[in-house]
Amino acid sequence: MVENRRFLNLLAHLVLILGVAFVAFPVYIALIASTHGQNDFLSGLIPLLPGHDTIRNYSAMMTQGLASSGAPPLWLMLGNSLIMALSISIGKIAISIISAFAIVYFRFPGRMIAFWLIFVTLMLPVEVRILPTYKVVAELGMLNTYAGLTVPLIASATATFLFRQVFLTIPEELMEAARIDGAGPMKFFWDILLPLSRTNIAALFVILFIYGWNQYLWPLLVTTGTDHYTIVLGIKRMADIADQQPEWNFIMATVVLAMVPPVLVVIFMQRLFVKGLIETEK
Amino acid sequence: MSTKRNTFRHRTLPYLLIAPQLAVTLVFFMWPAAQAVIQSFEQEDAFGLSTTWVGFQNYQTLFADPEYLNALKVTVVFTLGVTAVSLGLALLLALAVDRMVKSATVYTTLLVWPYAVAPAVSGVMWWFMFNPTIGIFPYLLHMVGYDWNHGLHGTDAMILVILAASWNQISYNFLFFVAGLQSIPASLREAAAIDGAGPAKRFWTITLPLLSPTTFFLLVVNFVYAMFNTFATIHATTQGGPAGSTNILVYKVFNDGFIGLNLGSSSAQSVVLLFIVIALTVVQFAWVERRVQY
Numbered sequence: 001m002v003e004n005r006r007f008l009n010l011l012a013h014l015v016l017i018l019g020v021a022f023v024a025f026p027v028y029i030a031l032i033a034s035t036h037g038q039n040d041f042l043s044g045l046i047p048l049l050p051g052h053d054t055i056r057n058y059s060a061m062m063t064q065g066l067a068s069s070g071a072p073p074l075w076l077m078l079g080n081s082l083i084m085a086l087s088i089s090i091g092k093i094a095i096s097i098i099s100a101f102a103i104v105y106f107r108f109p110g111r112m113i114a115f116w117l118i119f120v121t122l123m124l125p126v127e128v129r130i131l132p133t134y135k136v137v138a139e140l141g142m143l144n145t146y147a148g149l150t151v152p153l154i155a156s157a158t159a160t161f162l163f164r165q166v167f168l169t170i171p172e173e174l175m176e177a178a179r180i181d182g183a184g185p186m187k188f189f190w191d192i193l194l195p196l197s198r199t200n201i202a203a204l205f206v207i208l209f210i211y212g213w214n215q216y217l218w219p220l221l222v223t224t225g226t227d228h229y230t231i232v233l234g235i236k237r238m239a240d241i242a243d244q245q246p247e248w249n250f251i252m253a254t255v256v257l258a259m260v261p262p263v264l265v266v267i268f269m270q271r272l273f274v275k276g277l278i279e280t281e282k
Numbered sequence: 283m284s285t286k287r288n289t290f291r292h293r294t295l296p297y298l299l300i301a302p303q304l305a306v307t308l309v310f311f312m313w314p315a316a317q318a319v320i321q322s323f324e325q326e327d328a329f330g331l332s333t334t335w336v337g338f339q340n341y342q343t344l345f346a347d348p349e350y351l352n353a354l355k356v357t358v359v360f361t362l363g364v365t366a367v368s369l370g371l372a373l374l375l376a377l378a379v380d381r382m383v384k385s386a387t388v389y390t391t392l393l394v395w396p397y398a399v400a401p402a403v404s405g406v407m408w409w410f411m412f413n414p415t416i417g418i419f420p421y422l423l424h425m426v427g428y429d430w431n432h433g434l435h436g437t438d439a440m441i442l443v444i445l446a447a448s449w450n451q452i453s454y455n456f457l458f459f460v461a462g463l464q465s466i467p468a469s470l471r472e473a474a475a476i477d478g479a480g481p482a483k484r485f486w487t488i489t490l491p492l493l494s495p496t497t498f499f500l501l502v503v504n505f506v507y508a509m510f511n512t513f514a515t516i517h518a519t520t521q522g523g524p525a526g527s528t529n530i531l532v533y534k535v536f537n538d539g540f541i542g543l544n545l546g547s548s549s550a551q552s553v554v555l556l557f558i559v560i561a562l563t564v565v566q567f568a569w570v571e572r573r574v575q576y
Binding site: 027 | 371413536559
């Protein structure tokens with residue numbers, strides 16, 4: 001700060017408080033709605049102060065789900081989301097770190113082609129190849145399976161580039177020393193590269209966990225039965241019905257539960273989150 | 283391409299290491315993308331029994347279709363809206379945080395978490411707040427004499443999806459703007475202050491020009507976000523309606539292909555989207571090169 005201007009400082013605080021209010025308000029409304037009974041949503045205005053049905057709403061959703069819209073109990077969908085987020089983030093990190101290792105520490109025919117093939121995936125988001133990808137997954141018999149939900153998403157150019165960048169900054173001498181001491185490539189990978197990239201792996205994990213948890217289009221295509229629904233997808237199914245039969249208290253309880261895990265990850269691992277966000281954009 | 287001076291010598295190991303990534307890439311990325319390109323030149327008969335090569339006919343039909351032209355227009359409005367709202371608010375908040383000494387980290391924590399909320403989830407929350415019968419905003423708007431109904435009015439629906447999509451993206455833009463502001467040397471602003479430039483003048487002549495690489499980068503990222511990552515926002519709220527007023531390209535390609543099962547048209551739309559992604563990626567990487575020199 002260059003100089004101290006009282007008015008500008010006050011203005012800055014005001015802007016920030018309004019900003020925080022803007023981002024927090026939708027969540028506040030959702031939280032409040034999830035504490036009310038169904039009758040509070042029939043007419044007039046949505047409630048703005050907490051109600052008394054918190055425990056009833058959440059326990060009903062966790063154990064029974066919303067039968068009228070065919071939504072399974074929330075613990076099932078939360079479990080599916082967790083499986084999906086963990087498989088995608090761990091899968092992406094695993095296959096990317098070994099391919100970056102191959103690209104940086106080996107010279108082999110076809111290396112450039114492999115590198116470009118991985119690069120091109122950046123330009124092929126699911127949205128531009130919806131039908132043919134769906135067909136491939138269907139023909140492989142992977143519809144409605146955890147493999148179908150996760151495997152097609154685990155190729156990652158961004159993660160591969162990130163690890164390549166990390167490996168390139170690791171001093172040559174480490175590898176030479178390891179070789180002189182008689183370490184083979186895999187021993188070098190496990191004992192030197194992996195420990196050295198620990199924080200990068202953690203930062204990437206935070207970003208990819210959020211990415212996996214929040215997937216929408218892909219689960220929408222691949223799941224046809226309710227047993228593989230993720231929670232983000234489940235909300236939508238419930239909201240569809242809600243237009244005729246408002247069960248906003250239950251929907252908002254689901255909304256709250258759907259955002260708690262990734263939001264907690266961001267808040268408690270903020271440093272890693274920011275690191276991951278900035279690194280993956282290089 | 284750079285590698286290490288010394289490399290390991292092994293005939294099969296590198297292939298084994300890279301195989302899983304390449305397998306997924308080829309099976310779930312390359313092959314379907316190639317299929318989309320081929321199908322965009324073909325047409326299926328009414329029963330889906332045979333396909334014939336029709337050249338550019340799918341594309342010609344597409345660009346003569348008023349619905350598609352409408353989707354293009356809607357996408358432009360939506361993309362510009364989301365980018366303007368989320369970049370503008372994020373810059374304002376970043377400038378304010380940049381003035382803070384002690385409270386900067388607290389405010390940052392309170393502002394970054396919406397990044398973690400799924401676009402579908404934020405869509406449903408905004409949908410709820412704007413619900414024409416019980417929502418809080420229609421209630422307030424009604425008091426000033428405006429009849430909000432995103433189920434009937436295209437403009438209302440567009441405002442709703444722009445707000446919902448921007449809400450998610452503000453934290454991302456905010457973090458990058460804060461990083462950009464911190465990389466501007468304080469000495470430059472101090473020198474300007476000594477020369478008598480006030481805060482507004484310093485912002486326009488020093489801060490904003492020096493922030494331009496960050497702004498340009500964010501512009502591209504936000505275009506990509508608004509065009510490709512907002513499918514969930516639309517699908518969870520307006521579903522492209524009313525009357526196609528929020529029918530953005532990624533939603534239309536899904537709707538025509540997956541719901542309408544119009545293979546040729548959907549593939550042609552995919553290819554158009556593919557060109558947009560390629561163009562944006564090229565711009566983004568060209569920018570990375572430039573930033574290094576900056």
